[in-house]
Amino acid sequence: MRTRNVEDVQLDFLVSALSxxxxxxxxxILFWIKQQNESVVSKIHQIPISELKGWNYSDERIRxxxxxxxxxxxxxxxxxxxxxxxxxxxxxxxxxxxxxxxVAKKFNGVMHFLIQAKIEPGNLNIVQLSPTLQATRSNYTRVHGGDSPNYLEYFNGEKNVMVLIDQLQSEQGARFLHKRNRNIIVEVDENExxxxxxNFMWVSLGQIKELLSFDNIVNMDSRTVISCIKFGSYSEHSLKLMSSVKNMAGIESEKPDSFLYSVLxxxxxxxxxxxxxxxxTSLKFKYDLEVTPIGISEMQHWAYDGITVSHENGKYFDVIGVRVEIGNREVISWDQPMIRSAQEGLIAFIVKKINGIFHFLVQAKLESGNFDxxxxxPTVQCLTGNYRKGNNEYTIPYLEQVLNAPKENIWYSSYQSEEGGRFFQEQNLNIIVEVGDEFPIEVDENYCWMTLNQMLSFVTYNNYLNIAARSLISKISFY
Known part of the structure; x- marks a missing residue:
């Protein structure tokens, strides 16, 4: 595997994001997804955990x-x-x-991404757009006895490719224990x-971001990979020139330069x-997180009855069993446990113009499975939906500013799914809300104002931005 100049790569990403x-x-593309839905047979239904084929309840866990x-x-x-x-x-x-x-490749000088129409058992709308390769180690080493995933050879060293991005990023900290995945973008030569x-097609980065305006089209795994993309850092003079070029080229957006300046x-x-x-660093030092393994039957306020694992008050989430049949997968039928959320959640960033540039209010959040x-x-992250009924065990700072935001202050709003391989029909409202001078610059100690350029600097390193934040900033669009 090879690499090339970082500044050139970032410029190529920027051009693709404008395309x-x-x-x-x-x-x-939306019609193509509809066709994919109609052409693939899929049957997914809930069954008792005790009836899952290939799984057992032993040592007080389901494995x-x-x-x-x-x-x-x-x-x-x-x-x-x-x-x-x-x-x-x-x-x-x-x-x-x-x-x-x-896998990325340039066509007509513009970088395109090979995207896959993929069915996961937990997807709300069956087919969603996923990365070229989306595979656990057990899958690509064929523990299931099925075929190898398509295009694996471009990522495992068999093909001579250019590595543009290669990072370990965390998964949902409230649901996974210390889980990370390798987020990677590789480029092949234009003449290859x-x-x-x-069920694959070439799209530009701008198109992926445009499709994020629609509910539950681009899956979580695609969102986390494209959130790792940096577009470079530029001077004020360069940004004004870029804005002028955009206007002359007829590239328009609802917030034409807000994202552009904050990102670049x-x-x-x-x-x-x-x-x-x-x-x-000081907050990582301040807070303790002690995690002790216990048996499922030892969990207080939770019960396993052979059908589900659920909370006694019906809150948070259940563990359920599902039986799956999908016609175009490496293995076409299997059973597995899944997480089913009690309600839809809310993921939101508050943005405010400070020093002439939009800053995002970022939260330092502890979750049970966090690696560090x-x-x-994001400013507000409520994955359980309890906030709608007032059933929270703790207050959620800045929740009212999000829920009561005037329509004209909402930059972005759509429902986006959680990862459909482990989470059953779970979606969260993703929203970005602008606030004005009435909102103070001084904030709670667990919060900090950052530009998107700074946030993307942290994405470069492992275990800084959580998957909810990465999902939301993946929408960053320049038209």
Missing amino acids: HGSFMRTQD HNSGKFFSIDGIRIKTNYRDIPKWDQPIINQPEIGFLGF DIPVKT SETNHINDLQDIIHWI VVELA
């Missing part, structure tokens, strides 16, 4: 007979973060690192011929990068 693509319009894939374990949490010092919960234990990867299989500007931030590093105590999260 409408060379092959198919957005509306045509696969092979010892691979993942298990559902019980854990006990002790922490000094917020108001709840102790709780028990089930969690997905999947220590292996999987691939989430795009890659066969495009039936290297100046005007209220907090220096070193100050932000000191802030999050706290990670940078």
Whole structure:
């Protein structure tokens, strides 16, 4: 595997983010997804956990007979973060690192990404757009006895490719125990011929971001990979020139330069990068996170009845069993446990113009499965939906500013799914809300103002931005 100049790669990403693509319009892509839905047979229904083929309840946990894939374990949490010092919960234990990867190639000088129409058992709308390769280690080593994933050879060293991005990023900290995946983008030469299989197509980065305006079209794995993309840092003079070129080229958007400046500007931030590093390091030092494995039957306020693992008050989530038949997968039928959320959730960033540039209000959030105590999260992150009924065990700062935001202050709003391989029909409202002078610059100690340029600097490193934050900033669009 080879690499090339970082500045050139970032410029190529920026050009792709401004492009409408060379092959198919957005509306045509939506129609193509509809066709994929109609052409593939899929049957997914809930069954009791005790009837899952290939799985067993032993050692007080639910695990696969092979010892691979993942298990559902019980854990006990002790922490000094917020108001709840102790709780028990089930969690997905999947220590292996999987691939989430795009193959990229230039067409007409514009970088395109090979995207896949993929069915996961938990997808709300069956087919969603996923990366070129989306595979756990157990899958690509063929523990299931099925075929190898398509295009694996571009990521495992068999093909001589250019590596543009290669990072380990965390998964959902409230549901996975210390889970990370390899987020990778590789590029092939323009003259290399890659066969495009039936459920794959080439799209520009701009088109992926445009499709994120629609509910539940681009899956979580695609969102986390493209969130790792940096577009470079530029001076004020360069940004004004870029804005002029955009206008002359007829590239328009609802917020034409707000994202552009916050993503690309290297100046005007209220907090220096070193100050932000000191802030999050001090919070990692301040908060304790003690995780103790326990048996499922030992979990307080949770019960397993052979059908589901559920909370006594019907809150948070259940663990359920599903039986799956999907016609175009490496293995066409299987059983597995899944997480089913009690309600839809809310993921939101508050943005405010400070020093002439938009800053995002970032939260340092502790979750039970975090690899390193706290990670940078959106301003508001409520995955259970309890906030709608007032059933929270603790107050949620800045929730009212999001829920009561005037329509004209909402930059972005859509429902986006959680990862459909482990989460059953779960979606969260993703929203970005602008606030004005009435909103104070001084904020709670667990919060910090950052530009998008600074946030993307942290994405470069492992275990800083959580998957909810990465999902939301993946929408960053320049038209």
